[in-house]
Amino acid sequence: MASISTTIKSEFERVRNSDVWRTIFRSGSGSSNLHRSQAVQQNIFLHLFSVKVRTRALDFSPTWYLGALTLSTFFILIATGILLMFYYHPSVPQAYADMKDLQFAVASGVFLRNLHRWSAHAMVFLVFAHMFKVFYRGAYRPPRQFNWVIGVFLLLITLLLSYTGYLLPWDQLAYWAVTVGSNIAKAVPLVGKQIRFLMLGGNEVNANALLRFYVLHCVILPLTAILLVGVHFWRIRKDGGLHVPEKKS
Amino acid sequence: MSDVKTQVAGNPLAGAIPDDNECSDCGRRDLLAKLGVGSLIVAAAGAGLFAYEFFSPNVLFEAPPIVKAGKPDQFPANSVTLDPQSGIYLINGSKGFYALGAICTHLGCLTAWKPDLDLIACPCHGSRFNREGIKVAGPAPQPLPWMKVWLSDDGYLMVDRSTTLKAPEYVKV
Numbered sequence: 377m378a379s380i381s382t383t384i385k386s387e388f389e390r391v392r393n394s395d396v397w398r399t400i401f402r403s404g405s406g407s408s409n410l411h412r413s414q415a416v417q418q419n420i421f422l423h424l425f426s427v428k429v430r431t432r433a434l435d436f437s438p439t440w441y442l443g444a445l446t447l448s449t450f451f452i453l454i455a456t457g458i459l460l461m462f463y464y465h466p467s468v469p470q471a472y473a474d475m476k477d478l479q480f481a482v483a484s485g486v487f488l489r490n491l492h493r494w495s496a497h498a499m500v501f502l503v504f505a506h507m508f509k510v511f512y513r514g515a516y517r518p519p520r521q522f523n524w525v526i527g528v529f530l531l532l533i534t535l536l537l538s539y540t541g542y543l544l545p546w547d548q549l550a551y552w553a554v555t556v557g558s559n560i561a562k563a564v565p566l567v568g569k570q571i572r573f574l575m576l577g578g579n580e581v582n583a584n585a586l587l588r589f590y591v592l593h594c595v596i597l598p599l600t601a602i603l604l605v606g607v608h609f610w611r612i613r614k615d616g617g618l619h620v621p622e623k624k625s
Numbered sequence: 626m627s628d629v630k631t632q633v634a635g636n637p638l639a640g641a642i643p644d645d646n647e648c649s650d651c652g653r654r655d656l657l658a659k660l661g662v663g664s665l666i667v668a669a670a671g672a673g674l675f676a677y678e679f680f681s682p683n684v685l686f687e688a689p690p691i692v693k694a695g696k697p698d699q700f701p702a703n704s705v706t707l708d709p710q711s712g713i714y715l716i717n718g719s720k721g722f723y724a725l726g727a728i729c730t731h732l733g734c735l736t737a738w739k740p741d742l743d744l745i746a747c748p749c750h751g752s753r754f755n756r757e758g759i760k761v762a763g764p765a766p767q768p769l770p771w772m773k774v775w776l777s778d779d780g781y782l783m784v785d786r787s788t789t790l791k792a793p794e795y796v797k798v
Contacts, residue, residue: 552749555734559731559733574677580687582687
């Protein structure tokens with residue numbers, strides 16, 4: 377057994393030292409601290425994170441992993457959402473029927489739709505839980521104030537994603553929920569009427585509103601969320617890593 | 626990486642920003658900076674206006690405000706009739722015909738006539754109105770609006786949903 381693992385190891389080393397590999401991963405092989413930190417720093421995705429973390433920050437208790445769990449639901453939502461887009465037309469005659477087709481005619485459609493829906497509920501719950509955890513742990517305090525502000529915007533985007541997604545099944549619940557929601561927006565002083573008109577693309581919840589909510593739900597809000605999530609994670613490193621309270625002795 | 630040499634001598638910003646007392650053309654720089662910022666503000670305002678204009682539809686395919694409600698004899702005496710399509714009640718009361726908007730003034734749900742209660746009730750948040758549109762219960766901030774009703778030349782009751790009457794008006798047939 378030992379010889380097999382040595383073979384695999386040396387084979388992996390050979391690949392890591394090949395010219396092609398080295399054009400992609402500049403740091404090359406080696407396991408010194410410098411090599412390891414370069415491997416993180418020189419990767420566009422990994423460079424968002426710290427090269428080193430305190431082992432205590434990886435424990436369950438400081439974070440309950442709520443941020444990571446929120447990110448996981450977000451990834452599930454992106455994956456299932458893109459798949460749902462292949463069968464859904466955002467138009468008045470088709471939207472409701474497409475939703476029903478996803479439930480009854482498309483292979484694995486009901487699984488994907490339900491996964492999308494439950495992940496959405498879970499994400500809203502986890503975002504709130506994450507914020508409560510950060511708040512009661514005092515992790516919003518200096519030097520992490522700005523990351524808290526980004527977090528508040530991410531909360532708003534999460535809620536807007538839920539709200540815009542709510543209209544897309546185009547059933548009675550969706551229709552009246554958005555009627556009520558857009559009338560709440562209308563209660564804004566002075567510009568309420570204009571806000572509602574821009575939101576719905578008209579005076580009533582209709583084809584324009586469906587299309588607007590679809591574009592917001594599938595393009596604008598997810599892209600904004602991805603951008604802010606990137607900044608949010610990068611700020612953890614910039615603000616000195618996760619907030620880990622001193623262990624009581 | 627080792628062939629890249631960087632030279633940082635002293636303050637890295639040295640030379641990038643001239644000290645105030647050193648510049649011989651401060652007035653010119655100041656003017657150009659103000660022109661630059663000013664043009665950015667104008668461009669941002671223009672982009673904002675452009676976005677507002679673009680996102681406000683100029684043509685809407687919504688139902689016209691004037692509705693042909695029906696012939697007067699379609700509405701029995703002392704009746705309240707909802708047309709869910711146009712969102713109006715046509716009421717044949719003792720003083721004559723009149724029309725109420727059926728959209729709840731709270732958050733826009735379609736209300737329903739409850740003959741057993743003799744009330745108009747909203748399913749969303751429980752507002753209730755009497756047949757004059759006056760609120761009797763619930764969160765609605767305003768009474769249901771009265772709409773202009775008239776008899777067309779060919780004998781149909783017409784309702785204009787875009788005009789709200791300030792005082793009750795009845796159409797006698």
